[in-house]
Amino acid sequence: MNATLERMFHDQVRDIYYAERKILKTLSKMGRAAKSPELKEAFDKHRGETEVQIERLQQVFEMLGKRAQGKTCPAIEGIMDEGEEILDSYKDTPLLDTGLIAAAQSVEHYEIARYGTLRTWAKHLGMPEAAKLMQESLDEETATDKLMSTLGLQLLKKNAVQEAA
Amino acid sequence: MNATLERMFHDQVRDIYYAERKILKTLSKMGRAAKSPELKEAFDKHRGETEVQIERLQQVFEMLGKRAQGKTCPAIEGIMDEGEEILDSYKDTPLLDTGLIAAAQSVEHYEIARYGTLRTWAKHLGMPEAAKLMQESLDEETATDKLMSTLGLQLLKKNAVQEAA
Numbered sequence: 001m002n003a004t005l006e007r008m009f010h011d012q013v014r015d016i017y018y019a020e021r022k023i024l025k026t027l028s029k030m031g032r033a034a035k036s037p038e039l040k041e042a043f044d045k046h047r048g049e050t051e052v053q054i055e056r057l058q059q060v061f062e063m064l065g066k067r068a069q070g071k072t073c074p075a076i077e078g079i080m081d082e083g084e085e086i087l088d089s090y091k092d093t094p095l096l097d098t099g100l101i102a103a104a105q106s107v108e109h110y111e112i113a114r115y116g117t118l119r120t121w122a123k124h125l126g127m128p129e130a131a132k133l134m135q136e137s138l139d140e141e142t143a144t145d146k147l148m149s150t151l152g153l154q155l156l157k158k159n160a161v162q163e164a165a
Numbered sequence: 166m167n168a169t170l171e172r173m174f175h176d177q178v179r180d181i182y183y184a185e186r187k188i189l190k191t192l193s194k195m196g197r198a199a200k201s202p203e204l205k206e207a208f209d210k211h212r213g214e215t216e217v218q219i220e221r222l223q224q225v226f227e228m229l230g231k232r233a234q235g236k237t238c239p240a241i242e243g244i245m246d247e248g249e250e251i252l253d254s255y256k257d258t259p260l261l262d263t264g265l266i267a268a269a270q271s272v273e274h275y276e277i278a279r280y281g282t283l284r285t286w287a288k289h290l291g292m293p294e295a296a297k298l299m300q301e302s303l304d305e306e307t308a309t310d311k312l313m314s315t316l317g318l319q320l321l322k323k324n325a326v327q328e329a330a
Contacts, residue, residue, distance in 0.1 A: 002328075004260045005321075011254075012267065015247070075271060078243025082180070089176075095169045102177065102282045106240060109274035116314065117267045124321045149281065156170075156289045 002125060009121045010064055011071065016114045017057045018070030023107060024050050026080060030100055033087055038151055039097050042144075043104075049140045056133040060122075063130050079106050094159055101152040108145040115141060167290060174286045175229055176236065181279045182222045183235030188272060189215045191245060195265055198252055204262050204316055207309075208269075214305045221298040225287075228295050244271050259324055266317040273310040280306060 027050060031043035061068040083103035090099045115138035122131035192215060196208035226233040248268035255264045280303035287296035 004255070004258045005263070008255065008260055008264060074243035074246040075240070076243070078239035078241070079275075081239040090169070090173065093169045095173055098170070098286075099173060102278075105282060106275060106278040109278035110244075110271060113267075113271040113274040113310075117270060117317075120314070120317060120321070121263075124325070145278075149285070152282075152285060156285070160289070 005121060006064070006125055009118065009125060010066060012114065012118055012121070013057060013060055013064070014069060014071035015073045015075075016111070016118070017054070017061075017068065019073045019076035019110070019114075020050055020054050020057065021070060022073075022076055022080060023111075024054065026083065026107075030083070030087075030104065033091070034097055034100055036097050036151075036155060038154070039100065042147055042151060046104075046144050049144070053137045053140065056137055059133060060130045063127060075110060076107070079103075079110055082106065097155050098152060098159075101148050101155070105145055105148050105152075108141050108148065111141045112138060112145065170286060171229070171290055174283065174290060175231060177279065177283055177286075178222060178225055178229070179234060179236035180238045180240075181276070181283070182219070182226075182233065184238045184241035184275070184279075185215055185219050185222065186235060187238075187241055187245060188276075189219065191248065191272075195248075195252075195269065198256070199262055199265055201262050201316075201320060203319070204265065207312055207316060211269075211309050214309070218302045218305070221302055224298060225295045228292060240275060241272070244268075244275055247271065262320050263317060263324075266313050266320070270310055270313050270317075273306050273313065276306045277303060277310065 024047065027043050027047040031040050031047065034040045034043060058068045083100075083106075086099040086103050087096070090096045115134050119131050119134035119138060122128075122134055189212065192208050192212040196205050196212065199205045199208060223233045248265075248271075251264040251268050252261070255261045280299050284296050284299035284303060287293075287299055
């Protein structure tokens with residue numbers, strides 16, 4: 001069974017490696033598009049974290065004795081398309097940032113699902129070091145998701161106050 | 166701002182309505198493919214929950230005074246494509262169920278992201294009843310995700326024991 005699990009693990013590492021590199025590009029774009037300084041800052045910070053997450057995956061490829069190589073991930077392509085749609089539809093409205101946050105949170109939840117699975121599989125494969133790396137990325141994604149929820153709420157309240165003024 | 170937020174809310178309700186109806190079909194397929202009775206049962210139970218989630222969305226459309234109508238959701242299409250790929254690649258291996266669980270968890274996390282956003286926006290729009298419905302669906306998805314994690318771990322352990330025997 002472990003040979004098959006290792007193959008499946010490798011497949012999923014390739015999938016999220018592809019996804020993270022796409023996300024890295026998109027985070028720059030979202031950072032430029034965001035209107036509020038707090039959200040810009042959050043995207044910039046997460047960009048730095050994503051770079052580290054990519055390095056962690058490269059370490060996992062090494063542990064597997066494989067070349068770091070992505071594999072097209074249709075899920076992230078679809079999630080990104082929705083983000084682009086929000087960017088296009090709401091770019092001239094006061095709610096662009098609110099939309100960007102929704103888009104970012106679906107990206108984060110995709111990563112939360114993937115890193116959770118990879119952490120569990122790595123443990124089972126007797127790769128505690130890889131499991132630790134995947135847990136670190138999982139924790140960062142969970143924290144970013146919470147930060148986005150907080151920022152989202154703040155922005156909605158701020159917009160409401162400005163409108164009432 | 167609330168007119169724009171209501172439009173964005175309506176857009177996202179249409180997105181998840183489309184996704185849920187896709188998911189309903191896929192859950193039947195996953196239930197048929199799953200090998201372990203516990204996983205089959207979990208997919209069947211979640212199929213019932215998904216039917217209720219679709220009804221909740223229909224209630225929200227009514228509250229908005231709109232016709233219940235989906236809108237193509239590229240994210241769920243991509244997530245589903247990955248699930249199909251796992252089904253094809255691992256259907257004759259003892260790890261099919263493990264792969265199905267990984268696929269299911271990325272679907273659940275997409276829904277967790279969406280329902281969390283919709284709940285927050287509904288509150289802000291002064292639609293407490295809609296917010297309550299979205300919270301109920303969010304709670305079900307969170308519980309299903311946890312159940313899948315537990316089942317996934319049990320299956321890996323069971324396979325390892327069988328292999329050692």
